[in-house]
Amino acid sequence: MFLKSGGALALSPHVAAFMLCPMRFFRMIAWFGLGMIAAWTRGEEEKALLYSPVTELPEWRLLESGQGTITRAQFEDRWRRIFDPAGALAKYIRLSDAGVELFRDPAQTQPLLHLLFVPGEGRDSEPWTILSSSADRPLMGKVICLDPGHIGGDWADVEERTFRIGRDRPVVEGELNLKTCRLLAQRLQDAGAQVVWTHEGFEPTTPLRPADLYPEAIRYMLQDVKSRRFPSYTVNGLIRWNAELLFYRTAEIQARARRVNEELRPDFTLCLHYNAAPWGRSGRASLVSVQRLVLFSHGSYTEDELAYDDQKFHLFQKLLENSTPEELEIGAAIGREFREKWGFAAENCAGSGYAHATGASPYLWYRNLIANRLFHGPVIFVEGPYMNDRTTYAWIQAGEFEGSRLIGGKMRENIFREYADRVADGVIGLFRERQKRSPAFTNYSP
């Protein structure tokens, strides 16, 4: 499961349920109280609303190195094709042949950045890539970062990334991700890569804990009380729930991003997850039939997101970084493996409002997620099989068995092995292809 990017919360609405019982009525009154405080403090808070919660303030000077590096045509192409197909940024920018001015507000009174274009046509430079000269080890010289999704362990319940059916073994997504990544790491290392990790156990990367984030949680709840949908907890419960959300979603991924950007500096990052279909009406764990897969490349900012300064900053940072071509090639290569070896259908995110097609592969969609927004360099976000799909569930329950077994009518190796191999084969196959395409490469192997 992936973490949605910014403002909205992911749980289903229980707003109607508020109306049904007297206790809930009192909670609702408490909510109106919060709403009034929100309205009252809004004047004061106007500027604070322009940043996503628990976010580091954008350092605009970091974009200065992008001055005079792209043409107007390149800016417009990347902006509309990758990052903002709906054109929501248009009201915040003033565009000319000389450059683009970015403003905080639609009235364009508060400037944030003035980026100058390089004059003329310009050409997108080829992604600069060192190719290994060893046919057996096509990833030699590459630093690949693995980001197993979620924390798992003691935090799995807090993260709401675990379920159990009857007396079966509990399914904990963080643990499945880590198990798969360990096998993937071995394959990548065997092919010559240096593998680095955002985290490799069940401990959070951030030193913060939910209790540290109560003030932020209250601020977050007050930001936009009317349009937010919360589960029907007491106010105290809601504050705790929001503090937990800010902990495992925002603070944790920010801490991982600092590690990636300041220490690890990989050539690219693979974020790996297992997916989950929404539970039925009861909210209880149940199995469904859904064999689909999806991968994400960074892009597709929504209008709501672009109201925030930090989101505007990251759009410009990513647009100038130009990691998209690499994300598309790697993502498409992994997608091909999934299609050929598993035959799962591609997820269709058209009309979702938060993702649009890349055109590079039916599996690969542009989407703005915290991890692929904050991590520097190319990030390929892989959503694996649905944990609560009937066949996949049985496959997971079968554990890390040796050899092959009949799963869902097909002979399969264990799911961690197969998922890791699909991703590894995609990546290694692509770099082997690149060696063949490169005129400088000579195969000295016998």
Ligand SMILES: [Zn+2]
């Ligand atoms: Zn996940």
